[in-house]
Amino acid sequence: MSPLEEALNLDASITEEEGNILATKIMELDCALINEQVYDVATGLWNIGQHRYSGxxxxxxxxxxxxxxxxxxxxxNATYVERLIDVIYELTSSGSDNIVRNLIQKTANENIKGCLIEAFAYKGT
Incomplete structure (x- = not known):
């Protein structure tokens, strides 16, 4: 089973370290570079966040x-944008803070901007 399939099918809790290893493996896959697979990759990352022992x-x-x-x-404007925002909740680095700030500034859609602001306020807590 590929790391993405594993993440998409998680049904048991995993440790923080296991989650980081699995996410790293997913980011190294070719599918992470394919636009048509963005939703699946984001869902896999989100599943990892939902199935960790700690938050x-x-x-x-x-x-x-x-x-x-x-x-x-x-x-x-993509259908998967909300899933990307779901993943932002799980980010912790200052580098990711800067990227989310940039996305907030670039986004014209007020609803998406509000979702980004909410995710930014929550992330790392």
């Missing part, structure tokens, strides 16, 4: 990688 979020290093991936794939 601390991804490590700073993993958060940075995920944040760059989100920035590269962010399109406020």
């Amino acid at each position: 601390v979020g991804f490590s700073s290093e993993v958060s940075d990688v995920i944040a760059f991936w989100i920035e590269r794939n962010f399109d406020e």
Whole structure:
């Protein structure tokens, strides 16, 4: 089973370290570079966040990688944008803070901007 399939099918709790390792493996997959798979990759990352024993979020290093991936794939008009925002809640790094600030500034859709602000306020808590 690929790391993405594993993340999409999580049904048991995992440790913080296991979540970081799985997320890193997903970010290294070719599917993370394919626009048509953004929703699946984001859902896998979100599932990891939902199935961790603790709610601390991804490590700073993993958060940075995920944040760059989100920035590269962010399109406020895409159907998957809300799932990308769900993943932002799980980020912890200062680098990801800067990326989310940039997305907030670039976003014209007020609803999406509000969701980004909410995710930014929550992340890392």
